[in-house]
Amino acid sequence: MGxxxxxxxxxxxxxRYRGWQRLPNCALTVQGKIEEALSxxxxxxxxxxxxxxxxxxxxxxxQVASFHxxxxxxxxxxxxxxxxxxxxxxxxxxxxxxxxxxxxxCAARKTYRYRxxxxxxxxxxERRFRAQLPQPLDVAKMREAAKLLEGKHDxxxxxxxxxxxxxxxxxxxxxxxEQDGNELRFxxxxxxxLYHMARILVGTLLEIGGGRRELGTxxxxxxxxxxxxxxxxxxxxxxxxxxxxxx
Amino acid sequence: MGxxxxxxxxxxxxxRYRGWQRLPNCALTVQGKIEEALSxxxxxxxxxxxxxxxxxxxxxxxQVASFHxxxxxxxxxxxxxxxxxxxxxxxxxxxxxxxxxxxxxCAARKTYRYRxxxxxxxxxxERRFRAQLPQPLDVAKMREAAKLLEGKHDxxxxxxxxxxxxxxxxxxxxxxxEQDGNELRFxxxxxxxLYHMARILVGTLLEIGGGRRELGTxxxxxxxxxxxxxxxxxxxxxxxxxxxxxx
Numbered sequence: 455m456g457x458x459x460x461x462x463x464x465x466x467x468x469x470r471y472r473g474w475q476r477l478p479n480c481a482l483t484v485q486g487k488i489e490e491a492l493s494x495x496x497x498x499x500x501x502x503x504x505x506x507x508x509x510x511x512x513x514x515x516x517q518v519a520s521f522h523x524x525x526x527x528x529x530x531x532x533x534x535x536x537x538x539x540x541x542x543x544x545x546x547x548x549x550x551x552x553x554x555x556x557x558x559x560c561a562a563r564k565t566y567r568y569r570x571x572x573x574x575x576x577x578x579x580e581r582r583f584r585a586q587l588p589q590p591l592d593v594a595k596m597r598e599a600a601k602l603l604e605g606k607h608d609x610x611x612x613x614x615x616x617x618x619x620x621x622x623x624x625x626x627x628x629x630x631x632e633q634d635g636n637e638l639r640f641x642x643x644x645x646x647x648l649y650h651m652a653r654i655l656v657g658t659l660l661e662i663g664g665g666r667r668e669l670g671t672x673x674x675x676x677x678x679x680x681x682x683x684x685x686x687x688x689x690x691x692x693x694x695x696x697x698x699x700x701x
Numbered sequence: 702m703g704x705x706x707x708x709x710x711x712x713x714x715x716x717r718y719r720g721w722q723r724l725p726n727c728a729l730t731v732q733g734k735i736e737e738a739l740s741x742x743x744x745x746x747x748x749x750x751x752x753x754x755x756x757x758x759x760x761x762x763x764q765v766a767s768f769h770x771x772x773x774x775x776x777x778x779x780x781x782x783x784x785x786x787x788x789x790x791x792x793x794x795x796x797x798x799x800x801x802x803x804x805x806x807c808a809a810r811k812t813y814r815y816r817x818x819x820x821x822x823x824x825x826x827e828r829r830f831r832a833q834l835p836q837p838l839d840v841a842k843m844r845e846a847a848k849l850l851e852g853k854h855d856x857x858x859x860x861x862x863x864x865x866x867x868x869x870x871x872x873x874x875x876x877x878x879e880q881d882g883n884e885l886r887f888x889x890x891x892x893x894x895l896y897h898m899a900r901i902l903v904g905t906l907l908e909i910g911g912g913r914r915e916l917g918t919x920x921x922x923x924x925x926x927x928x929x930x931x932x933x934x935x936x937x938x939x940x941x942x943x944x945x946x947x948x
Contacts, residue, residue, distance in 0.1 A: 467825045513826075536823065544823040576783065576791040578714045579760070579830065 457524045461551035462502070464488070464517045467542040469582050469691065473510040474517070484508070484543060488519065491538035495531060496523045505557045505564065505698040506647070511690030513583060516546070516697040520557040557698070563627065564647060565697045568640040568656045568688060577636075584637065585692035591663035593633055599662045600629040600640075602672045603655060611675035612658070612684050614650035622648055622679075629655065641696075650687050658685030704771045707778075708798035709749070711735070711764045714789040716829045716938065720757040721764070731755070731790060735766065738785035742778060743770045752804045752811065752945040753894070758937030760830060763793070763944040767804040804945070810874065811894060812944040815887040815903045815935060824883075831884065832939035838910035840880055846909045847876040847887075849919045850902060858922035859905070859931050861897035869895055869926075876902065888943075897934050905932030 466484050476485040485502060492500040502521040508514055528548050535545050571577050571584040572591055603626055610622040625645045632639040640656050658675070661667035667685065675683045713731050723732040732751060739747040749768040755761055775795050782792050818824050818831040819838055850873055857869040872892045879886040887903050905922070908914035914932060922930045 465825050467828075515826075533821075536821075541823065541828055542825050544825040546822065574780075574783075575793060576788065578712050578789050578791040579762075581714075581788050583826065 457522055459551045459553050459555050460521050460523060461547075461549050461555060461557070462488075462519045462521070462545065463547040464519060465515045465544045465546055466513060466517065467582065468508060468511050468513045470542065471510065473512070474504050474506070474508045484514075484517075485519075487539060487543055491535055492521065492523065494538060495534050496526070498524075503557045505561045506695070508695055509650070509653075509690050509693075512693045512695070513691075514695040517695050518557045518561070518698045518700075520551060520555055555700075560700050561646075561698050562701050563643055563645050563699045564695065565641060565643045565699075566647065566652045567694050567696050568642070568652065568692050569694070570638040570640070570656075570660070570692060571636060572638055573636040575636075582691055583694065585689045587660065587664075589664050591638065591660065592665065593631060593638070593663065595669070596659045596663040597631050599659055599669055599672060600631060602669070603629050603659075607676055608679060609648055609651055610679040611681055612651045612654040613648035613681060614654065614687065615648065616681070618648065624648065624651070626655075631659075653688045653690070653693060654681070654684050654686075656692070657688040660688060661685040704769055706798045706800050706802050707768050707770060708794075708796050708802060708804070709735075709766045709768070709792065710794040711766060712762045712791045712793055713760060713764065714829065715755060715758050715760045717789065718757065720759070721751050721753075721755045731761075731764075732766075734786060734790055738782055739768065739770065741785055742781050743773070745771075750804050752808045753942070755942055756897070756900075756937050756940075759940045759942070760938075761942040764942050765804045765808070765945040765947075767798060767802055802947075807947050808893075808945050809948045810890055810892050810946045811942065812888060812890045812946075813894065813899045814941050814943050815889070815899065815939050816941070817885040817887070817903075817907070817939060818883060819885055820883040822883075829938055830941065832936040834907065834911075836911050838885065838907065839912065840878060840885070840910065842916070843906045843910040844878050846906055846916055846919060847878060849916070850876050850906075854923050855926060856895055856898055857926040858928055859898045859901045860895035860928060861901065861934065862895065863928070865895065871895065871898070873902075878906075900935045900937070900940060901928070901931050901933075903939070904935040907935060908932040 472481045472483050474484045476483050500521050500523050502519040505518045532548050569584040571586045574588040606625040608622050609624050627643045630641045719728045719730050721731045723730050747770050749766040752765045779795050816831040818833045821835040853872040855869050856871050874890045877888045
């Protein structure tokens, strides 16, 4: 078909969604909402490809999606799209992309952020975007552990999908931990993330920080590639897809 | 009765509440939720007095309430209260107060903050706590207007209650406007606020900033004491009670 390839940048509060990926039976998904709005604007079914599937309850500040559609002025589409989308999905940017641009296949690296509220006092305003953990955490020890996770590894032991067939080698370019008052921010940048990988990495670090796990277990998880040896999956609501980079 | 007077400091996301004040027929109110939790802890009906009634949809970071109840250790009450309260109401502090302390009657000054998101691009994460206004605003002009509002005045023209019987003179100690990227923050400190006063003050300033109202109308509103001459009531969700001070 003729038309154009579009690149769409989105933010969303994932609280009430079953995740990014469209599901049957009208389940509430971010992809579903966007396709519905775009199909209305273009008057034909539009399918969008996200850079990746965020899980139920995970947020995004910089999710990227691509789609093919007839050529319409960008300045006409954006206000309509903003009008049609619910208030928890925001359009950050829309542009024409090279014809063969594909948000998932062309993604070179992604950055996720995980926010922990490390206090007994709840913070009602950010409660949807941070996991609360009242126990004291040894941040220096978590930073040591983060160093062991960085680099190119087979991350199968940090993947919740047991039947993962393709290569599970990924390069974790950086895993940093910032402390800002009672908030801890884990920032993870990699060339790709396996299913639940970001949340299992954070969950494992939190167990180390809480003194419930030894540093040495990390080498063991890498070696045995057994997800059962890694930490608990950290709650979805603390995670946010911050940025997707393309070459 | 014996027992103690307690001073409770609270934060809440007011989005789903009909406001602070308890209402009949089980309407969802912040006061109702707190009284229910405290009554459960003390095993008897407990009535709390808030420093003031926040409207439906208005938030608080530092609401203060007082109540009388039997003496129990603070360290026993707080965890129970946090456990019983919903996740959008948080307990910041609880302490014993002088016997005659009353959160409303003893309040000396209050600070409210009003947040405006001045952009066409929605911000999904803060959408519950900011009013969105895409039109360009003249901040310097709003600051000029704010200076005219500061000081001791009869604020009846900025009060939504027509049948207000008591003195409507209040001292607005400060009304400042900060600009932080696309966010505008109005901070209002006064010895007291009339019904809807904070939101009508902000609404009036926004009309001045948007070029839809002249500076001169402020003197007229003070003189004629007619609420119809003032600006629209700004949306509840942008308002937050930040602090209540006692002598």
